[in-house]
Amino acid sequence: MNPFDYHRAEDAAGAAALVADNPAAAFLAGGTNLVDRMKLGVTAPDTLVDITHLPMDEVEELPEGGLRIGANVRNSEAAAHPLVRTRYPVLSQALLSGASGQLRNAATTGGNLLQRTRCVYFQDLSTPCNKREPGSGCSALEGYQRYHAVFGASPDCVATHPSDMAVALAALDAQAVVQDAAAERRIPVSRLHRLPGEAPERDTVLAHGDLITAVELPAMPMAARARYRKIRDRASFAFALVSAAAAMELAEDGTVADARIALGGVAHKPWRARLAEEALIGAAATGHDFAAAAEAELAEARPLPGNTFKLPLVRAAITTTLGEVADGVRGRGAGPDQGEGER
Amino acid sequence: MEADITLTVDGRPRALRVDTRTTLLDALREHLDNTAPKKGCDHGQCGSCTVLLSGRRVVSCLILAAAADGAEVTTAAGLGDEAAPHPLQQAFVEHDGLQCGYCTPGQVCSAAGVLDEAAAGWPSAATPPDDLAEGSAPVLTDAEIRERMSGNLCRCGAYAGIVAAVGDAARAHAPAESGGNR
Ligand SMILES: Cc1cc2nc3c(=O)[nH]c(=O)nc-3n(C[C@H](O)[C@H](O)[C@H](O)COP(=O)(O)OP(=O)(O)OC[C@H]3O[C@@H](n4cnc5c(N)ncnc54)[C@H](O)[C@@H]3O)c2cc1C
Numbered sequence: 001m002n003p004f005d006y007h008r009a010e011d012a013a014g015a016a017a018l019v020a021d022n023p024a025a026a027f028l029a030g031g032t033n034l035v036d037r038m039k040l041g042v043t044a045p046d047t048l049v050d051i052t053h054l055p056m057d058e059v060e061e062l063p064e065g066g067l068r069i070g071a072n073v074r075n076s077e078a079a080a081h082p083l084v085r086t087r088y089p090v091l092s093q094a095l096l097s098g099a100s101g102q103l104r105n106a107a108t109t110g111g112n113l114l115q116r117t118r119c120v121y122f123q124d125l126s127t128p129c130n131k132r133e134p135g136s137g138c139s140a141l142e143g144y145q146r147y148h149a150v151f152g153a154s155p156d157c158v159a160t161h162p163s164d165m166a167v168a169l170a171a172l173d174a175q176a177v178v179q180d181a182a183a184e185r186r187i188p189v190s191r192l193h194r195l196p197g198e199a200p201e202r203d204t205v206l207a208h209g210d211l212i213t214a215v216e217l218p219a220m221p222m223a224a225r226a227r228y229r230k231i232r233d234r235a236s237f238a239f240a241l242v243s244a245a246a247a248m249e250l251a252e253d254g255t256v257a258d259a260r261i262a263l264g265g266v267a268h269k270p271w272r273a274r275l276a277e278e279a280l281i282g283a284a285a286t287g288h289d290f291a292a293a294a295e296a297e298l299a300e301a302r303p304l305p306g307n308t309f310k311l312p313l314v315r316a317a318i319t320t321t322l323g324e325v326a327d328g329v330r331g332r333g334a335g336p337d338q339g340e341g342e343r
Numbered sequence: 344m345e346a347d348i349t350l351t352v353d354g355r356p357r358a359l360r361v362d363t364r365t366t367l368l369d370a371l372r373e374h375l376d377n378t379a380p381k382k383g384c385d386h387g388q389c390g391s392c393t394v395l396l397s398g399r400r401v402v403s404c405l406i407l408a409a410a411a412d413g414a415e416v417t418t419a420a421g422l423g424d425e426a427a428p429h430p431l432q433q434a435f436v437e438h439d440g441l442q443c444g445y446c447t448p449g450q451v452c453s454a455a456g457v458l459d460e461a462a463a464g465w466p467s468a469a470t471p472p473d474d475l476a477e478g479s480a481p482v483l484t485d486a487e488i489r490e491r492m493s494g495n496l497c498r499c500g501a502y503a504g505i506v507a508a509v510g511d512a513a514r515a516h517a518p519a520e521s522g523g524n525r
Pocket residue numbers: 026027028029030031032033034035036051071075097098099100103106107108109110111112113114115116162163164165210211212213237238239240386387388
C-alpha cells in the first residue's frame with residue numbers, strides 16, 4: 001500500500017475543496033470498500049480525507065413528507081430506522097440483504113452508493129482492465145462473466161454496480177445531494193451512475209472532489225408496500241446475481257396506476273426497468289401482465305455467453321416481486337374480491 | 344506517514360504511534376499484543392477479526408487505526424476470561440460451538456453485537472417483510488441467528504453448535520420477554 005496522509009475533515013465544503021485540489025486524494029467513509037481496494041493496490045491515494053466526523057449522520061423528515069438520510073448514516077442504522085422501515089421498507093430490505101452485520105455497521109450511505117465494481121479483473125492487478133487502466137483491454141469479455149452485465153454494457157466494459165441499496169433508491173426516485181467546494185446540487189440516483197460507454201473508468205457523473213452529503217427520498221405512498229428480492233449464489237453474505245425492487249399502485253378498478261421497478265446485478269448502474277414500468281401501466285396486474293412487463297424489459301437485454309442464465313432470473317425477479325407487491329396492495333387496499341369482480 | 348492515536352482497548356487506555364496504513368486489526372495484534380482478534384482473509388470476508396468498536400461489531404481488518412483514534416474497542420479477551428467468562432463464551436463451550444477455535448473470538452464478538460442489535464429492535468434479512476414494515480421487535484429464531492451471524496465463517500463447520508450457543512445466550516439475554524409488554 002502507498003503511504004498516505006490522513007486528515008479528519010471539519011466542514012463539508014472544505015473537505016470537497018481538499019479532495020478537488022489533489023487528484024490523488026480520496027474521501028474515507030466506513031472504509032469497507034476503499035481500504036479493501038487500497039490493500040489490493042487497485043486504488044492508491046496519497047491523502048485520505050476522513051468525512052465520518054462531519055455532521056451528516058441524521059435521518060430527518062422533509063417538509064413535503066419525504067426523508068433525508070445523511071451520507072454518514074451507517075447502513076445498519078438506516079435499515080433499522082423506524083421511518084425507513086414503515087415508509088420505505090424496500091430500502092431496509094435492500095440494505096439488510098447486503099454484506100454482513102459487521103460491514104453494515106461501518107458502511108455508510110455515501111460509501112455504499114460509490115462503492116466500485118466487484119469484477120474480479122478490476123480487483124486483480126495482473127489482468128488487463130479498462131476501468132482500472134484505461135486502454136488496457138477488458139479481461140471479462142473472454143473470461144468469467146457470472147457477475148457481469150446483461151443491460152447497457154459496452155465493448156470496453158461489462159461490469160456491474162454491486163450495491164443493493166442503490167437499487168432500492170433508484171426505484172424510489174431518490175436524489176443524491178452533492179456538495180462541491182462552492183455549491184450544492186441534486187442528482188437523481190438513477191442518473192448518478194453512468195453506463196460504461198468508451199469511458200468505463202468513470203463510474204458516475206460526479207467530478208473528483210464532489211461530496212455526497214445526503215440522499216433524499218420523496219414522499220411516495222406506494223413505497224410503503226414496495227419490496228426487494230435478491231437472487232444470489234448462497235442464502236446470505238453474497239453479492240446479487242440479479243435483484244429487483246418494485247413498487248406498484250392499483251387504481252379503483254384494480255389496474256396498475258403507477259409502478260417503479262429497478263434491477264441490480266445486471267448493469268453498470270442500478271437499472272430502472274422503464275420499459276417494464278410502461279408496459280404495466282393500465283394493465284390488470286395479473287401474473288400474465290407481470291410476465292409481459294418482464295419481457296418488455298428483456299427485449300433490451302444483451303447477455304454475454306457466460307451469463308445468459310441471468311435472463312430467466314430477471315424474469316423471475318420481476319414477476320415474483322410484483323406478485324408479492326400486488327398481494328400486499330390488495331390485502332390492504334380495495335380487498336381481493338372487489339378488483340376482480342369489476343373487471 | 345505516522346499518526347499518534349489513543350484507543351481504549353478492553354477498558355484500558357492505550358497511546359500508540361502507527362503508520363497511517365495500519366489497520367485496527369494490526370494495531371491490536373502487532374502493536375498492543377492483543378491477539379484475540381484473528382486475521383483470516385484481511386478483506387472483510389470471514390469475520391475472524393470482529394471486535395466491538397464503540398459498542399458495535401465491525402471487522403477490524405477494514406478499519407484504519409487512525410480512523411479509530413479516540414474510540415473504545417472491545418475484543419473477545421475483554422468480554423470475559425477463563426475465571427469469569429461472558430455468557431456467550433460459556434455457551435460456546437457448552438454447545439461445542441468451536442473446533443480449532445480460530446474463528447471463535449470473532450464469532451463471540453459478533454454474537455455479542457447480535458444480541459445488542461436485536462435488543463435495540465434492529466431487523467435482519469430474515470425478518471418477515473411485514474414485521475419489518477410494522478416495526479415489530481425481532482425474535483432470535485435459528486433462521487434469524489444464521490442470517491445475523493452470516494458474516495462469520497467457520498472452516499471447521501461448527502455452525503450447528505454456534506447457532507445453539509447464540510440461541511441459548513439470546514434467551515438468557517432477553518429478560519423483557521417475561522415483562523408482559525409484547
Ligand atoms: C465481503 C464484502 C461483502 C459485501 N457484500 C455486499 C453486498 O452483498 N451488497 C452490497 O450492496 N454491498 C456489499 N458490500 C459492499 C459494502 O456495502 C460497501 O463496501 C460499503 O457500502 C461502502 O461504504 P463505506 O462507507 O465503507 O465506503 P468507503 O469504503 O469509505 O468508500 C467507498 C468509496 O466512496 C467514496 N465515498 C465515500 N463516502 C463518500 C461521500 N459521502 N461522498 C463522496 N464520496 C464518498 C470513497 O472515496 C470511496 O471511493 C460488501 C463488502 C464486502 C467487503
